[in-house]
Amino acid sequence: MPDSRALEELAEGVLAGKIPRVARAITWAESADSRFPRLLARLFPFTGRARVTGLTGSPGAGKSTLTAALARKARAAGRRVGIVAVDPSSPFSGGAILGDRIRMQDLYTDPGVLIRSMATRGHLGGLARASADAVDVLDAAGYEEILVETVGVGQDEVEVFRLAESCVVVLTPGMGDDIQAIKAGLMEVADLFVVNKADRDGSDRVVQEILQMLELGEHGAWLPPVVKTVATTGAGLDELIVKLAEHRAFLDGPEGAQRKRERTKKRIEGLVREEILRRLETLKGDRGALEESAARVEGRQEDPISAARALASRIDRGSAGAAPCSPSKKSPKSPGLVSRISHLGIAVKSLAEGSAFWDLLGLHEEHREEVSSQKVLTSFRPVGESFLELLESTSPDGLIAKAIEKRGPGIHHLCLEVGDVRATLAKLKAAGVRLVNEEPFVGAHDCLVAFVHPASTGGILVELSEKAAS
Numbered sequence: 001m002p003d004s005r006a007l008e009e010l011a012e013g014v015l016a017g018k019i020p021r022v023a024r025a026i027t028w029a030e031s032a033d034s035r036f037p038r039l040l041a042r043l044f045p046f047t048g049r050a051r052v053t054g055l056t057g058s059p060g061a062g063k064s065t066l067t068a069a070l071a072r073k074a075r076a077a078g079r080r081v082g083i084v085a086v087d088p089s090s091p092f093s094g095g096a097i098l099g100d101r102i103r104m105q106d107l108y109t110d111p112g113v114l115i116r117s118m119a120t121r122g123h124l125g126g127l128a129r130a131s132a133d134a135v136d137v138l139d140a141a142g143y144e145e146i147l148v149e150t151v152g153v154g155q156d157e158v159e160v161f162r163l164a165e166s167c168v169v170v171l172t173p174g175m176g177d178d179i180q181a182i183k184a185g186l187m188e189v190a191d192l193f194v195v196n197k198a199d200r201d202g203s204d205r206v207v208q209e210i211l212q213m214l215e216l217g218e219h220g221a222w223l224p225p226v227v228k229t230v231a232t233t234g235a236g237l238d239e240l241i242v243k244l245a246e247h248r249a250f251l252d253g254p255e256g257a258q259r260k261r262e263r264t265k266k267r268i269e270g271l272v273r274e275e276i277l278r279r280l281e282t283l284k285g286d287r288g289a290l291e292e293s294a295a296r297v298e299g300r301q302e303d304p305i306s307a308a309r310a311l312a313s314r315i316d317r318g319s320a321g322a323a324p325c326s327p328s329k330k331s332p333k334s335p336g337l338v339s340r341i342s343h344l345g346i347a348v349k350s351l352a353e354g355s356a357f358w359d360l361l362g363l364h365e366e367h368r369e370e371v372s373s374q375k376v377l378t379s380f381r382p383v384g385e386s387f388l389e390l391l392e393s394t395s396p397d398g399l400i401a402k403a404i405e406k407r408g409p410g411i412h413h414l415c416l417e418v419g420d421v422r423a424t425l426a427k428l429k430a431a432g433v434r435l436v437n438e439e440p441f442v443g444a445h446d447c448l449v450a451f452v453h454p455a456s457t458g459g460i461l462v463e464l465s466e467k468a469a470s
């Protein structure tokens with residue numbers, strides 16, 4: 001089970017605070033690696049200790065200088081600092097002018113500081129997810145102070161920002177558009193306002209404008225304070241740190257609990273939305289269900305509302321559908337019991353070729369995974385409560401390659417889901433059934449599986465699968 005061991009090693013490395021492992025885990029988060037959800041499940045119990053502060057504002061507001069100043073203060077207090085930069089103009093993202101980065105050299109070389117920039121493109125709305133996941137990795141790795149720098153434009157960035165515990169909006173005098181930008185979306189999210197570069201003319205006017213806006217708006221139990229700073233000299237920084245601590249104390253109180261709950265709900269909501277969008281994408285494509293629907297609608301065989309409802313129910317079924325080896329909701333988890341047909345394994349010469357017919361039927365791929373121990377690439381396609389598993393050999397000496405050589409492509413095995421593979425194997429063995437595997441191993445989806453020889457089953461290779469107790 002090389003996959004599971006690699007995962008466990010990575011998790012342990014992260015928890016031990018090993019920087020290369022932390023960086024790799026964040027890369028998994030950023031690239032939406034299929035292994036990341038399992039990693040997060042392993043790490044999540046160790047999160048919740050870090051203080052997470054979001055800083056946003058227009059480019060040029062001095063967020064990076066402020067972020068760096070806060071990082072140095074935390075370091076001086078002996079705390080480890082993680083910086084997540086989602087702002088392409090930030091020196092932490094490699095943007096800005098070289099001079100900025102040189103001024104922050106001390107942070108780059110400090111082993112107690114980990115700086116990570118997140119690509120702002122190519123996330124398909126998943127930027128907030130990736131950033132929140134990166135924060136969790138840092139939290140689990142023992143970074144006590146986490147600063148998330150975003151640029152205050154675009155819905156994606158606002159979503160990232162609002163996931164922080166304490167959200168700081170940074171403004172400067174003489175940037176008239178800023179106030180408008182706040183009105184547009186940041187207002188209800190901001191926990192603190194910073195008027196940076198406060199040594200410039202007009203800083204009091206900006207403070208006044210913010211206060212007026214706060215008077216008009218809804219702010220609940222926490223009234224966002226307005227702090228004047230000059231990040232380059234450190235003026236006002238101590239006050240900002242005090243206000244951040246007060247906000248943290250507020251969050252730990254009864255009224256803050258509601259605020260925290262709202263944030264957690266937002267995060268889950270975002271994940272659900274992303275999952276639904278992902279499933280919507282699977283309906284698209286050349287021979288996708290959306291294409292078929294469009295043809296039916298244009299041919300006046302179906303009206304658009306009915307077509308949309310049918311597609312939506314497919315998305316729904318997909319999201320409610322169990323993974324190939326997750327215990328079925330309908331059946332009680334009883335050790336020896338077969339709960340459902342998990343999947344039908346079909347050997348194909350190549351997935352590219354072997355998929356066409358099933359795609360035509362609308363049985364599109366939901367999950368693809370290489371199971372290296374079996375030298376096979378699997379493609380899972382939901383069919384109601386069960387799946388089709390198309391199998392392509394990754395090596396000429398693999399089992400699937402041999403099966404195709406002998407019998408040609410076609411049905412390869414039937415997989416039954418059981419409550420306890422080991423117990424089932426023991427029972428079968430005691431009855432004299434011929435087993436291919438006496439011990440279960442980890443297959444696709446991290447399911448614990450074992451095969452039963454066709455000689456004992458009436459000619460069918462039978463796979464038994466059980467959800468891994470991870």
Ligand code: ZN
Pocket residue numbers: 343345389413415463
């Ligand atoms: Zn299988």
